[in-house]
Amino acid sequence: MNQTPLILITNDDGIEANGFKALISVAREFGDVVAISSQIPMSGMSHAITIKVPLRVKLVEESPGIKRYLTNGTPVDGVKLAFNSLMERKPDLLISGINHGSNSSSSVLYSGTMAAAMEGAINHIPSVGFSLLDYRPQADFTASGQIARGVIGKVLKEGLPDGICLNVNIPAVKVKEIKGVKICKQANGYWKEEFEKRTDPMGHEYYWLTGFFHNREPDGGGEETDEKALKEHYVSIVPIDTDLTAHHYLQQLKSFELPLG
């Protein structure tokens, strides 16, 4: 690379999140940084985009090597704004996080952190989402920062295939307790909801979404799963494809012989 790397950073926990600050701090070691985030947390926003409300953007910091923007948009809005209206050139790398809480297994589908990384991959920018398995605001990002440093250096050097980004999850243990890094598949699991039904002061019923994660393959299958690796205190890295086609099922589906109504 002939020029200083340009790195776009976003997250879904809001501009004040410690995980975001930790990631910006590590990225600054590698190049110039443009950071964009929302004032309020956007967890669970997935790949949502804003089409009914005008998007606002505010430059809140401009120092040598770093620009920080605030937006009312979702993480994916932020990435689109940065690519198209805020950055002088396409970034060499997009990183998202460090998320407060896991984005392993099917949680990748609900995650604003990973949607931002997928938006980068669709646009052929090497992109990585980082998540720490600790949702607390005061979570310790020391180990995550070290892992991020390793991954950022490697991806800046090696690149990633077009359309594929990385989902990096880090166990909530001390650096010396991390056993290593494992390349994994997304575990087959789902969130089993338990809606909590309550009644408001006006006598109307409402629900809070709660639930717990259910892993359908606790022992992994042939390929190591992210859930299993994390449980054993490894960092899990899952390559995520933005082509959602179930290629292995295409031939079988062709024998479906669909009547035209």
Add this chain to the structure above:
Amino acid sequence: MNQTPLILITNDDGIEANGFKALISVAREFGDVVAISSQIPMSGMSHAITIKVPLRVKLVEESPGIKRYLTNGTPVDGVKLAFNSLMERKPDLLISGINHGSNSSSSVLYSGTMAAAMEGAINHIPSVGFSLLDYRPQADFTASGQIARGVIGKVLKEGLPDGICLNVNIPAVKVKEIKGVKICKQANGYWKEEFEKRTDPMGHEYYWLTGFFHNREPDGGGEETDEKALKEHYVSIVPIDTDLTAHHYLQQLKSFELPLG
């Protein structure tokens, strides 16, 4: 099947959308229907879930064979509520749409319609999302209804593999102009944004998200793409995998040799 099929229907264009009414009407031919939707359109909500606002649900119709619910939640919230709090048993089929507008290629990632279908697939319910390539409220759903009838009958009979749902897109032409149905892969394409910058009456700048779709493989590759099929007036069906792992890249990524920071 020994009992009357139970079909869950949702969409992301709101309860009054003509595409939703058309889909309910077709589904009623096959079994009992539970329909859930929002009052307002939820386009672009992707797999977003609501965790900061209480969810409300209102039963707005209860007739023999049909129950219709209204919710303030996203399409995925609606599916979760239906599965866990509104339905006596798991549905035999989940259908979503008929969306006003295309959900082909990478639009699948932003789509609330398809996110609802993917939520069904994660929960091992055979699930299909339908979209008509006409975003107008008064779009003609005659052809779409016929296609939906064929697909619903087939999927109720044959089922779908766990974790895989179907993304059905229908060209905006008359029934007799539809050439047939093609099983396709998701075309490699992206939305090229062109943010429109404006100034509000208070002198503050804001942006509207606009853009156009760019197809990176207009001639398709080896496998037929949904974009190409639709352009040639075929119905496109893409099997969508909720396992986002880029399995073909796992081995190569394992040679990455990642330093631990």
